Amino acid sequence: MAGRTLLTRLDELCNVDVDDADIEFIKSLPLKPYNQTSNQAIITQAITSTTNRPILRDCIKNYGSQGWETVFERVSVRICANNVPLIMGRVLIQTSPKHIHDDMAIVNQCRRFAAAFEEAGVPRDRFAIKIPFTGSGAVASRTLNAEGIRTLATAVFCLEQAIAASQSGCLLISPYFNEIAAHFDPALRPNVVDTALEHPMSPRIIQMLEAFKTFYTETGEEQPIMVIASHLSPEEVLAMAELGCQHVTVSQDNYRQLIASPDESPATTRTKPTHPYAGLSTPERLQSLAQKDPLSGTEKNGLAASLDTDYVAQNGKILDAAIERDYVATKRMNDAMKFFTEWEEKAKQIIEDGISKLSLT
Numbered sequence: 001m002a003g004r005t006l007l008t009r010l011d012e013l014c015n016v017d018v019d020d021a022d023i024e025f026i027k028s029l030p031l032k033p034y035n036q037t038s039n040q041a042i043i044t045q046a047i048t049s050t051t052n053r054p055i056l057r058d059c060i061k062n063y064g065s066q067g068w069e070t071v072f073e074r075v076s077v078r079i080c081a082n083n084v085p086l087i088m089g090r091v092l093i094q095t096s097p098k099h100i101h102d103d104m105a106i107v108n109q110c111r112r113f114a115a116a117f118e119e120a121g122v123p124r125d126r127f128a129i130k131i132p133f134t135g136s137g138a139v140a141s142r143t144l145n146a147e148g149i150r151t152l153a154t155a156v157f158c159l160e161q162a163i164a165a166s167q168s169g170c171l172l173i174s175p176y177f178n179e180i181a182a183h184f185d186p187a188l189r190p191n192v193v194d195t196a197l198e199h200p201m202s203p204r205i206i207q208m209l210e211a212f213k214t215f216y217t218e219t220g221e222e223q224p225i226m227v228i229a230s231h232l233s234p235e236e237v238l239a240m241a242e243l244g245c246q247h248v249t250v251s252q253d254n255y256r257q258l259i260a261s262p263d264e265s266p267a268t269t270r271t272k273p274t275h276p277y278a279g280l281s282t283p284e285r286l287q288s289l290a291q292k293d294p295l296s297g298t299e300k301n302g303l304a305a306s307l308d309t310d311y312v313a314q315n316g317k318i319l320d321a322a323i324e325r326d327y328v329a330t331k332r333m334n335d336a337m338k339f340f341t342e343w344e345e346k347a348k349q350i351i352e353d354g355i356s357k358l359s360l361t
């Protein structure tokens with residue numbers, strides 16, 4: 001069929017989210033994304049765009065006296081609130097990497113985000129908050145989801161984090177398919193031909209999906225919806241559908257490549273799942289991945305996670321210990337938090353410069 005692109009194909013297989021907050025980019029897309037995800041890097045880039053300059057100026061004027069963090073929170077909410085009419089589901093913003101080991105600081109920041117969304121006229125079913133998933137992140141998520149502020153478990157690298165996301169009632173979950181460092185260092189990019197079968201993160205994704213399927217079947221309770229992030233190519237994005245994910249979040253760069261690539265494969269024989277787990281079954285050719293963990297070194301059996309352990313217990317200590325035992329999860333979490341801290345520092349500088357200029361006028 002003329003005009004079919006890889007994005008057309010992806011849209012037939014998965015709910016497609018946008019991992020960007022740039023309103024002009026979202027408006028330019030040939031489809032209406034489902035959710036809009038973001039993080040400190042995405043928001044800081046958005047606040048420096050010409051379109052959002054008036055929002056930044058306004059927030060500095062109204063909240064500058066309360067310090068840069070209040071301005072950053074308010075500006076993030078305003079930028080995402082403007083995207084609500086352009087998407088079908090929820091806009092998402094992320095809590096500060098500073099708070100990852102302080103559950104009450106996470107809860108308080110989320111409550112401030114929720115109040116700001118309410119003021120901006122965004123109802124609770126049109127936003128969610130992304131929480132880096134440490135033990136404290138899981139404890140905070142349990143409190144927040146119980147009070148109706150829905151959360152997404154982000155920076156997820158191991159099965160124990162996924163089990164804890166289910167146990168704390170998260171609405172969504174974002175495992176990173178690649179580590180952040182791989183975006184900057186080509187040597188860290190997996191060199192595979194068959195992404196779904198050979199990528200070293202695929203087994204962990206299959207194990208997370210199967211855990212959610214088991215929980216859903218046994219309890220009938222909704223499980224966190226997979227919104228995998230951090231892909232290095234359109235092929236990786238498309239592989240999420242084969243792994244069995246109902247959603248995927250796609251960066252600007254991957255959207256551009258999906259749109260520019262004609263779909264030359266035979267027509268799709270599947271449709272997107274109407275429920276994330278009810279009809280889920282791992283394709284036969286991927287079933288062996290449930291028993292493998294190429295990311296785990298000799299120091300840890302990567303298949304040691306237990307569906308019966310309460311990882312949120314002891315104020316999140318059980319989950320933190322599981323992450324610490326897993327070299328890959330620990331390194332990737334640390335790298336991700338360093339990356340978000342650097343972007344948050346950039347935002348702080350921009351906002352503090354704006355506050356100083358305003359006090360001079």
Ligand SMILES: O=C(CO)[C@@H](O)[C@H](O)[C@H](O)[C@H](O)COP(=O)(O)O
Pocket residue numbers: 019037038039041130152154155174176180183227229230231249251
């Ligand atoms: O976790 C989510 C979506 O929920 C993403 O926003 C996630 O933070 C990003 O995809 C990763 O940090 C990677 O960012 P990038 O290097 O692909 O821009």
